[in-house]
Amino acid sequence: MSTNSKAEDVKVVGPLVVEGKLSDNERLKKESNFLRGTISxxxxxxxxxxxxxxxxxLIRFHGMYQQDDRDIRAxxxxxxxxPLHSLMLRARLPGGIITPEQWLGVDKWATEHTMYGSIRLTTRQTFQYHGILKPNIKTVHKALNxxxxxxxxxxxxxxRNVLCTSNPYxxxxxxxxxEWAKKISEHFLPQTRGYAEVWLDSEKVEDTAQEAEPILGSTYLPRKFKTAVVIPPLNDVDVHGNDLSFVAIQExxxxxxxxxxVGGGLAMTHGDKSTYPRKADDFGFISAEQTIAFAxxxxxxxxxxxxxVxxxxxxxxxxxxxxxxxxxxxEVEKRAGSKFEPSRPYEFTERGDRIGWSQGIDDKHYLALFIENGRIIDRPNQPLKTGMAELAKVHQGDFRITANQNLIVAGVPTSQKAEIEAIAIKYGLMDMSVSEQRKNSMACVAFPTxxxxxxxxxxxxxxxxxDVEGILTKHNISNESIILRVTGCPNGCGRAMLAEIGLVGKxxxxxxxxxxxNLAGTRxxxxxxxxxxxxxxLFEIDHLVERWVAERNSSEAFGDYVIRSGIIAEVKVSKQDFYD
Structure with a gap:
């Protein structure tokens, strides 16, 4: 664990580099022999x-976290x-695209090698396995490879996993x-052979002193770094939750x-006002061919x-x-060898996923499936995991995991549309009765793992x-919704700090x-x-919705209303406004 130095030990040099006792994570990375440690x-x-x-x-650099079942810890x-220790493994899947053949493998190994048998779609557009016991972990790595x-x-x-808009239109x-999301992901992969040595039994590098990390550095980055590529007008990746986002400009x-x-991020620490969520700054426009250089x-x-420190x-x-x-x-311009041009105009008008069928400009069909909490598992009367496997056996396109924990069956020809829909309905993957409120609600994993x-x-x-659906019905607006997100702690995995109502576990x-x-995800x-x-x-939501219905302007969204009415002040600059 890190041992952060006290504030009085820290000073700003230049203003560029913070001096002081380095966190213990820096020692750990330096001594890790390029992330090998003694894992083997x-x-x-x-x-x-x-x-x-x-x-x-160190296993975190290889995409895993050690967890235990907190329900039975005591x-x-x-x-x-x-504690009943197990490992969570998070796959690297730039843009969330996975083939049906790959999905069948992922499904098989979830059943055979995890305690829970589930596949968890994440807010970073990939999947996680929870509950891999230590003797099985190398088997899972080799199977995925x-x-x-x-x-x-x-x-x-x-x-981390690079996001990309899943917009089928x-x-x-x-x-x-x-393709740019993939290139960015691959460009920033660590060069160490440690992953292949430890998990895939690849031939060991005899002299690791000759290894180098030309981009990440020998002690890697100071902290996690998140990147996204987004295509307006759909902000389905929540650009302001990322350190670096590329907003596509079309002509x-x-x-x-x-x-x-640059500079978006949502995590904070309870009771520490030096931490806060922050919107990203728009640095300007670059041509497509400059993407990697500026990244x-x-x-x-x-x-x-x-x-x-x-x-x-x-x-x-x-x-x-x-x-x-x-x-x-x-400094970015200096290192890239070019200057930013003035930002080009764009607008985000919505986020979330367009659940149900849509047709792309390629004349193929796209079925966005709502997966509550992203948890794909077989439950009574809702065998989602079996249903996804059945889809994978017949689907001829690809699957796209979204940044909102849902999944798109992409590139369906007209001749196969009825077959795909029949399977989705049979296994509970397609339910047109799901409310708009449920579609616009999201949570992180939290307990028990x-x-x-x-x-x-x-x-x-x-x-x-x-319960919120009941409140909306009570106030005669059951067809409307509020962007609602819940996180079990303030680290931001469920992106509550971009919600109209964000609940953060205390x-x-x-x-x-x-x-x-707001609806666009820009506040x-x-x-x-x-x-x-x-x-x-529930009492507060009921009271607020009652006021919203009675006092709002025509079609005014909930988040806009609470600011206009003075219920809450607008956060314009996070560092200044978030705690005032």
Whole structure:
């Protein structure tokens, strides 16, 4: 774990580099032998189901987190047993695209090698396995590798899975944008052979002193780094939740380049006002062929200037606020060898996923399936996992995991549309009775597996949404919705800090309520009430919806109303406004 130095030990040099005692994560990375550590030896230790020492952190660079079942942790402690340790593995899947053949492999190994048998679609447009026991972990890595999937750099201080709009209406531009997402992902992969040595039994590098990480550096990035490619008008990837976003600019239906957004991020720490969510800054326009050069310039600037003393202030957003956005931008231009052009106009008009059928400009059909909480598992009367396997057996296109935990059956020819729909309906994957409110609600995993969770999220959300649906019906607006998100802690995985109502776990059954995000996903909400229990959450939502219905302007969204009416102040500059 990191040991952040005290504030009095830190000073700003230039204003570019923070001096002080480095966090322990920096020691760990430096001594890891390019992320190998002693993981291979640890895997042979059957005395414990967990990883020891530095390896607990190092496996994150390989796309895994050590977890345990917190529902039974206390009972096992009473029995003098260690927690039921297991590993969560997060795949690398740029743009969320996966073939039917790959899906069948993913499905098979979820059944055979995990405790829960489920596939979890994530807010970073990929899938996770939960509950892999230590003896099975190499088997899972090798199985995924056999179908062209890995988990490199999906966690820890790396450029994580690169997002890309799943918009089926823009098929030609989407393909170009997706290709850029793949190129960005591959460009920033670590060069170490450690992953292949440890998990795939590849031939070991004899002299690792000759290895190098020319982009990430020998101690990698100061903190996690998130990148996205988005195609307006759909902000389905929530650009302001990313360190670096490329906003596609089109002319005459062709992709000509990107506006580059830098410094977005949603995580914070309860009680620490030096931490806050932040909108990204628009640095300007670049041509498409400059994408990699500017991406590398942003990443390396953050690599060199990011805070390696205090991990709570290590993300790109804090670097921008510390050194100044203009200074950071100038350094990016210097490293890229070119200047940004003025930003090109664009507009986000919606986010979320267009659930149901749509037709692309390629004349093929796209079926967006709503997957509540992204959890694909067979339940009574809703065998989603079996249904997805049946779809994969007949589908001739690809699948697209969305950044909102849903899944698109993409590229369906007209001749196959009826067959695909029949399977989706049969297995509960296609349910036209799902409300708009449920479609616009999202949660992180939280209990029982996330070690950081303070309150329920995934298990709380379905009941919460049912109650909110009742409130909307009570006030005669059952056909409308509010962007509602719940996270079990303030780390931001469920993107509550871009919601109209964001609930952030504070303790068991207790949440901080934030209000004031907007439909486009371009505004950070502000805390309205602190430490509410579940009954109080519903009371506040009921009261607020009653006022919204009575006082709103025509078609005024909930998030816009609470700001216009003075219920909550608008967060214009996060560092200044979020806590005031």
């Amino acid at each position: 030896d640890d895997l042979k230790n059957q005395v414990t189901g967990g990883m020891s020492g530095d390896n607990f952190q 009972e096992r402690a009473k029995q003098k047993l260690e 056999s179908i062209g999937i890995d988990s490199i750099a999906t966690a820890a201080d790396m450029n 823009q098929s030609e531009v989407h393909q170009e944008a997706y 005459a239906g062709e992709l000509i380049g990107f506006n580059v957004l 590398e310039a942003v990443v390396t600037t953050q690599r060199d200037w990011g805070n390696r 205090n991990r709570k202030n290590a993300k790109t957003k804090y670097t921008l606020d510390r050194v100044g956005s203009d200074v950071f931008k100038q 996330c070690p950081l969770a303070m309150a329920e999220a995934e298990r709380y959300l379905p009941t919460l949404v049912t 303790g068991p059954g207790k949440y901080n309520m934030h209000l004031g995000g 950070v909400p502000k805390m309205y009430k602190e430490n509410l229990d579940e009954q109080s959450v």
